[in-house]
Amino acid sequence: METTNQTQIVDIIVVGSGFAGLAVAIEAALGKAEVIVLEKMKAVGGNSIISDGGIAAWGTEEQQAEGIIDTADRMFEDMMRSGEGLNDPKIVRLVCDHASEAYAWSKHFLGVKYKPRVNLFGGHSVPRCYTPDDISGVSTILRMKEKLASLSVPIHLGVSVASLIVDDQRRVVGVRVIDDYSMTSPHEGVYRDILARKGVVIASGGFGADVPFRQRLDPKLTSDILTTNKRSATSELLQACMAIGAKTANLDIIQCIPWTTPDENGYGKGALFGDYIVSSYGVLIDVKSGERFVDELGNRKIIADRFFDRKQGVIGIADESAVRDAGWDLSSVIQKKIVLTFDDLESLADHYGIPKETLVKAMDDYNEGLRNGEDPCYHKSIQPWMNPIQNPPFYAMRMCVKTHYTCGGLVIDPSGRVLSIDDSIIEGLYAAGEVTGCTHGANRLGSCSVTECLVMGRIVGQALASSTNESRK
Ligand SMILES: Cc1cc2nc3c(=O)[nH]c(=O)nc-3n(C[C@H](O)[C@H](O)[C@H](O)COP(=O)(O)OP(=O)(O)OC[C@H]3O[C@@H](n4cnc5c(N)ncnc54)[C@H](O)[C@@H]3O)c2cc1C
Incomplete structure (x- = not known):
């Protein structure tokens, strides 16, 4: 040295x-x-x-x-x-x-x-x-x-x-x-x-x-789980503090966010769609069952925990009114084919391998709930600006969890x-x-x-x- x-x-x-x-x-x-x-x-x-x-x-x-x-x-x-x-x-x-x-x-x-x-x-x-x-x-x-x-x-x-x-x-x-x-x-x-x-x-x-450190604390956070963080987000200084007797709390609570996509590295631009549009105006659909599985506006831990059980993946879906009402510019993510557009739910289901009938029923149920001002399945907090998801084009993105915040x-x-x-x-x-x-x-x-x-x-x-x-x- x-x-x-x-x-x-x-x-x-x-x-x-x-x-x-x-x-x-x-x-x-x-x-x-x-x-x-x-x-x-x-x-x-x-x-x-x-x-x-x-x-x-x-x-x-x-x-x-x-x-x-x-x-x-x-x-x-x-x-x-x-x-x-x-x-x-x-x-x-x-x-x-x-x-x-x-x-x-x-x-x-x-x-x-x-x-x-x-x-x-x-x-x-x-x-x-x-x-x-x-x-x-x-x-x-x-x-x-x-x-x-x-x-x-x-x-x-x-x-x-x-x-x-x-x-x-x-x-x-x-x-x-x-x-x-x-x-x-x-x-x-x-x-x-x-x-x-x-x-x-x-x-x-x-x-x-910091894959080795985070995996020691939470074994499911292997190197297969991507991160939104810069590679500089490591633990050596935290560990140096621990080495001189500093107290820590909640170290094993490593937050994963559920609105990123495996189709780009890091946080990426698709998160704009996942976070700002799908959670408020759209739905999350389990690819295997074709059903919703969580309150999309619930806290990120609850949503992320549910993602870990869905090995075949999750698709976030919104429609033309949602994208227009949310007011965010999606042109770059559409151009990069991170967010895809579909003329109808059937072709969306075919593309991602989602059971068609279940998807259509899940959307009908969700839309019916919105009209009645309630979400009997997952108790999403229905807001006045949320509209039924029914106007093509339908926008969709593959979604996954990434480690985000310790x-x-x-x-x-x-x-x-x-x-x-x-x-x-x-x-x-x-x-x-x-x-x-x-x-x-x-x-x-x-x-x-x-x-x-x-x-x-x-x-x-x-x-x-x-x-x-x-x-x-
Ligand atoms: C993609 C992304 C989007 C986010 N969006 C939001 C958001 O919109 N709102 C929100 O509230 N939170 C958001 N967060 C979380 C939030 O940004 C971070 O928690 C916050 O910025 C952390 O700030 P910090 O100053 O504690 O650490 P950082 O900004 O990470 O800075 C720590 C710095 O310390 C340096 N460092 C580390 N070890 C050493 C060492 N040994 N010697 C010298 N330097 C060292 C690192 O290189 C780094 O530059 C987001 C996080 C990410 C990854």
Whole structure:
């Protein structure tokens, strides 16, 4: 192992350049702390930059314009219900109480532009999710990067944190890094130490792409199960924290999403059809039986769990009115033949090998339910904008689950301080974002990760900046 003796010292080291890490760094720098961001990849953004960038918040002007009544308490109840009580109410409370502030911060401080609509995603009791104009995390990350440049905060790319430096009081005082990091030879490179006067913040994201680690936690998540994550979504830093006694929660809860397709890699463009159109306006059909099998607007864990039993696959179906009413442009996925169009249900059934009569009956039953305002089979929450699926062309996509989000991770207190397995605080060690394991419990609701990353990242950055200023007085 090659090492260098040059040791840099700063107030705060942030590891990871996704939403959480950059939010920490912005607030810390605004509070006049000397902060650096370390990122192992050659580009900023982690999973954040490839995400849809959708954020959840209540009491917004968009909700008011549509007459939607929503509160922090309602969002809290939705997140706790979805998390089945495995989430920490103190952290969920914080995330919900500050959700609208975080959304406003992204709009007015960062300058992110959102589509003028409010989306309903499975498990939320009201529409409360907002999608950036570019339907991606790119604009948010680029604006955060610009803010950091204006605050003279360096983001060091290609620098991987290999381990934490702990003093004899068990305080985390710095990190050992590898410069010129490469994922193909992750232990090679020049090692050096960087010390932090105030704290090290772990914002290294989830581990959905770390097949050996995730399979150890959930044996069904073999390499055959694709992922929506970037290949950088691995667990080495989480494990380095565990090696110094950090406590974890819910590690084996690895969320798979059910609206992607095996016909493209990663999250892909088809997810727009699967998530934004099929769940609200369409149906999921089991190829083998030709029947529906779940509430398409149910929470993603329930839907994904049902996919694992359906070895012959699942097709998402919507019709012309659904695609028109949803208002999303499907031209690129149609052109790439990810979403196919059919003149009638019979030819759709023939194409995918679905039993024709059962499919037609399943659609008739569903449509009849919609007309009566109820779904007797799966109790889908029928909304006024949902129409019977009957107008050709019919749109269809092969659908599958992919690992998407790791609900478990480091246990933190409400200031983002990492706890040790004996529940004491590990001094000097902080965490925010997907690497933490307190917010979502059994299941993360759509758009709530971005909210969490911004809320908790800002809280950690502000707390560290004020402790820096206290010690300078
Ligand atoms: C395709 C996709 C779409 C999504 N859409 C949404 C959405 O619309 N709304 C929503 O709420 N959530 C969404 N999510 C989830 C959400 O995007 C992520 O949970 C969130 O962005 C994670 O942010 P983060 O800052 O915690 O981690 P990341 O953004 O993943 O950043 C972590 C960074 O840490 C770096 N890192 C890791 N280990 C080290 C190390 N040892 N040394 C140095 N650097 C390291 C990584 O390279 C990475 O860049 C989506 C996820 C995906 C994959």
